Amino acid sequence: MDTADLPEAETVLRLTGITKRFGALVANDHISLALKRGEVVALLGENGAGKTTLMNILFGHYTADEGQIEVFGKALPSGDPNAALAAGIGMVHQHFALADQMTALENIVLGTRPLWSFNLGKAQARQRITQLASDYGLQVEPDRMIAELSVGERQRVEILKALYREARILILDEPTAVLTPMETEALFATLKKLVAAGLSVIFISHKLGEVQAVSDRVVVLRGGKLAGERKTSEATRRQLAELMVGGQLPVNEIGPSTSREILFELNNISTRSVGGAGLNGVSMQLRGGEITGLAGISGNGQAALAALIAGTLEARGGDIVVHGQKTVRWSPRAALDCGIGRIPEDRHATGMIGDMSVAENVISEAYRSPRFSRFGFLNWKAAASFASGIIKAYDVKCPSPEARVRLLSGGNMQKLILGRALDGDPDIIIASQPTRGLDVGAVAYVHARLIEARDRGAAVLLISEDLDEIQTLSDRIAVIHRGQLSRPSARGELSVMELGELMAGHGTEAGASHAA
Amino acid sequence: MRLEPRPSSSMAATLLWPAGAILATILLSSLLVMIAGASPFTVFWLVVKGAAGSQFALLETFTRATPLIFTGLAVAVAFRARLWNIGAEAQLYLGAVMTVVLGTGAVALPSAGLIPVIMIAAMLTGALTLLGPAILKTRFGVDEVVTTLLLNFIVLLFVSMLLEGPLKDPTGMGWPQSKRMIADAQLPRLIKGKRLHFGFVLAVVSALIVWVIMKKTTLGYEMRAVGHNAEAARFAGIPVNRVIAKTALLSGGLAALAGFSEVAGLKGNLTLDLSPGYGYTGIVVAMLAMLNPLGVIVAAIFVAGIFVGADAMSRSANVPSYIAQVMVAISLLTMVAAIMLMRYRVRWR
The missing domain is CATH 3.40.50.300 (P-loop containing nucleotide triphosphate hydrolases)
Structure with missing residues (x-):
């Protein structure tokens, strides 16, 4: 591996041959990865490539079927979030895990000390948090309720929470998805400071621009497998994109418009x-x-x-x-x-019914037409063949029209919504x-x-x-x-x-x- | 301890988990039986014998299962669309009221015409009973759990008033009971001289019809869509409020059939103890059946068997028949746990 050529940097985290299967699906297929002190590794991959699964295994939310994890040279017991925390791994999830009706300070301290001594350490905690915040550029007002904070501020609270627990390895899952461009800039500045102070960061993303802006090394996953690893400085955007999608990237060309009525x-x-x-x-x-x-x-x-x-x-x-x-x-x-063909903003809440099947979802706008029902009785055969048609035409990755939509990735769900909305031109x-x-x-x-x-x-x-x-x-x-x-x-x-x-x-x- | 969603559940799992729940129920209630000072083996043997050990026992179990199938279906239908109908008891009683109003001589028709007329009228009464709470829910956001639950008490007092007043049987020696149904309005017995009546057939047919509605029709599809994700259903153009109203009509109508069949098939008149909580037990039945209409038949027979068997058991072993209630309650809890475990895998540490 080309990462071994920096003798001064110790390896703080090493994943070896991690494999995780969900039924027939292999979410992680013998993935190995090493993280050094003071480096930002970007974990790049499409939705469903296995990034989040891998990090959930590292963080003990899932147990790997095969493979080992070593943190600071010691094996990490699998399936125990506390072990990961104790070993110095902190994770900032895409959807924050904060209590809305508590202050930023309380959220940061929560769980670090027994409940009955909750108030005793507040002054001390406040001091440490203020210190951490000023060291790394993580401005938060410790006494405001989480519910009153903007998304960017909440993310800073999450990062402070990890730092407060003395995390030496920070994992950020799609951290910029919810940020404005300015907040993203500020986050990157913070990451640079953290790395300079000797922390290591795994930055999960699918946005190439960000990966290039912030990482030292890029690990690309595709379909649960390690697709490649590059030094960020040596890889072009195009190369990374093609590693990620596994082939030529489709280029959309938009011609001049022909305006009509x-x-x-x-x-x-x-x-x-x-x-x-x-x-x-x-x-x-x-x-x-x-x-x-x-x-x-x-x-x-x-x-x-x-x-x-x-x-x-x-x-x-x-x-x-x-x-x-x-x-x-x-x-x-x-x-x-x-x-009118409609593609809603929130796929999960508005677009699809997660607990119903693909077929049931794609007919939801047209089930009353004679195509799918007659005299109030549904024609499930027609629905299934319509669903199969969309699955094929829109290249949806799903086992069958009977599969629950909940199990599909966001991209595949969106394709179903497109198929449904664009049906009938x-x-x-x-x-x-x-x-x-x-x-x-x-x-x-x-x-x-x-x-x-x-x-x-x-x-x-x-x-x-x-x-x-x-x-x-x-x-x-x-x-x-x-x-x-x-x-x-x-x-x-x-x-x-x-x-x-x-x-x-x-x-x-x-x-x-x-x-x- | 953590819960990890299972990607899918196999056919075997959907059968094995409920079986496990029943086993757990038996084990847990054995403890209580032992505390009561009896041998669990004897007691359960007596329960099984009392529920299914003879033709009489089996017929009695089916008779008892009849109203439970109706109320179980009512609850299953409503819960599927996330309409929390806790008021099957009220709908049952008002269905029974309509049955005696029309069936005690007010309408004279041959049996083949009279019974369907009464049945439909009873269903409509129950349907309208639940329509009120459903409209309050969709129009004003009033919680239907509260309205349907409280309606149970209002309706019971209303029925009590009727039985002391306009519906009181003048020849009833002052008892709060209605006049008897005329012969043409009564459901035939399935076997001469036995208590099992045509209501049981109606119940099983209803379960089949409800199954077809849920699986095959646009209405069932709409109900499931609204139940799983009302916002997405609305976005897709499903008229959510109208679907909830239709669900209420169907659910209320089914619950009313329980009242109809008890009066027209079994009791012959209306009294205040027509239902020992069939409306509430219907919730247990529906949950045990995992809201599956065909499962409701099995679950209702199971629950009815426990009640009938425990009655018989308590007469010979010295264990109170309350054990039946406890067993039904435990079975609900274990079943809810089993449904959870069917969907999620528990990871320790």
Whole structure:
């Protein structure tokens, strides 16, 4: 291994031949990995490649079927989270494990001392936490409730929690998925300081840019196997991507748009607030053959707009016009009947029913059509063959149409949702954060399908918090801020900085005139 | 101790875990039997004999299982759609009230017409009883556990009022009981001179129909979708509130059939002790059956067998028949644990 050529760095963690099977699925297939003192190793891989399983084994949440783990030269007993903690391994999960109704300080101290002596060490703890926070750039207010903290702050609390327990090895699972670009920068600065102080970090990610920015070495997993290992400085982005997907990376090319007539219109729509701001006098037009991108900082009304168009949120005022006709009663059913394909923001909560099968999920929007039911009786054969069709056409990795959706990875779930939404070639498509949490391969796939729909003449509304994505795909970009839309700009008309200004709410005069 | 979800459960596991639960129930209740000073082997032998040891015992068990199949189905249907119907008892009683209102001479039809009319009217009564709480739930977010549970007491007092007033049998020597059902309105006995009545057949047929509804129809599909994830169901265009209302109608109607069949098939009139808590026991039955309509038949016969067997046992061994209640309660707990273990693997340390 090319990692052995730094004689001064001791190996703090060594995984040897780790194998984990879930039934017939081999989640980890003889994976070996070594982590040195003072280094950041990025664990790169698509969803379902086995990254999280591997880390769960390391952290004792799962027991490996084969293989050994050595921490600081000592074997780690398997299946015991406390052993991992005691050995100096700290993990920051993608979904934080914090008690909402306790303060940051209490959360950090929680579990480190017996409950009945809880208050005794507070002053001491506060001092240590303040020290750690200033050493590593982890600003938190120790006495605020977790519920009041932003996502970035919560993550800092999680990292402090690990450091407070004297973790020497820190594992971060997709830490940037929930952060704004600025918070991401701050996190990377913190990681650099931690590493300089002699800690070692495993950084789990599927975002190549971040991996390159922060890691010393990249370990790539694919399909549960070790696909390769590279020094970050010696690997190109393209090489890493191809290791990750195991072949040529699909490149999406987006041609010039052929704008057609207006297919969907909102006129002066207002709504109550959901998941952030509500809409406030929003008007917009979607044209066939165009992708309209909606940019904005999270919580500025994107959720309300998506729910409104999907039919799950009622408008307080204004008109929805589809195919030139004003709609009277608007509901999910009405939206479907108008031929709107909808991709919801939250796959698990809104998109799919985890405890039902693939077949049952893909027919959920069309089960009443004569295709799938007659006289109130479902035609399960038709449903199963429809599901098989989607599984094949969209390359969904799942054992059968009868498999529970819960067992699928996020990318595969999203493909099912795409298959369901795009069935029957809808000419209006609303995609809300369609690539959030997906890996490179799945992202490219989703983009390709959206471009395909646009090229055949559909009007696509793409709501995303990823400005790169918006700029790459959109023929027209509108920015949402506090429930109001900016004047839409054509592709390339505004720079990133100018869009950023609109996202921050500067230049609302343009939006106001449009909304009026 | 940690719980790890199992990727899937095999056919064998779905049969073995409940079997294990029954075994655990027997072991745990053996302890109580021993505390009561009897030999568990003798007692369980007597229970089994009392429940299934003779034609009489078996028929009695089936008779007792009949209302439990109906209430078990009512609960299974409702719980499947996450409508927590704790009020099967109330729906049962109001179904029984409608049965005696129409069946004591108010309507004169030949038997083949009268019985279906009464049956449908009773079902509608029970259905409407649960529709109220369901609408309160969907419209105003009122917790149906509270409303359906409290309705049980209201309905029981209402029935008591009826039996002291308008429905009171004038020839009943002052007892709070209704008039007797006319002969044309009574369900036939399955075997001449025995207590087992046509209600048992109705119950089994109902279970089959409910199974078909849940498995094969759009309504069953909607109910399961709403039960598993109402938000996703709504997004997909399933009319969630209407599905909950339909579920309430079906569940309430099934529970009312228990009242109908007890009055028209077994008792012949309505008294305040028509149901020794069949509505509540229906919850146990539905849970034991893991909400499977066909499983409800088996679970109801099992629970009924324990009750009937324990009655017989307590007469010969000196152990109170309360042991039946304890056994049913334990079986619920072990079953809930077994369902958990079927879905999750326990990892120690």
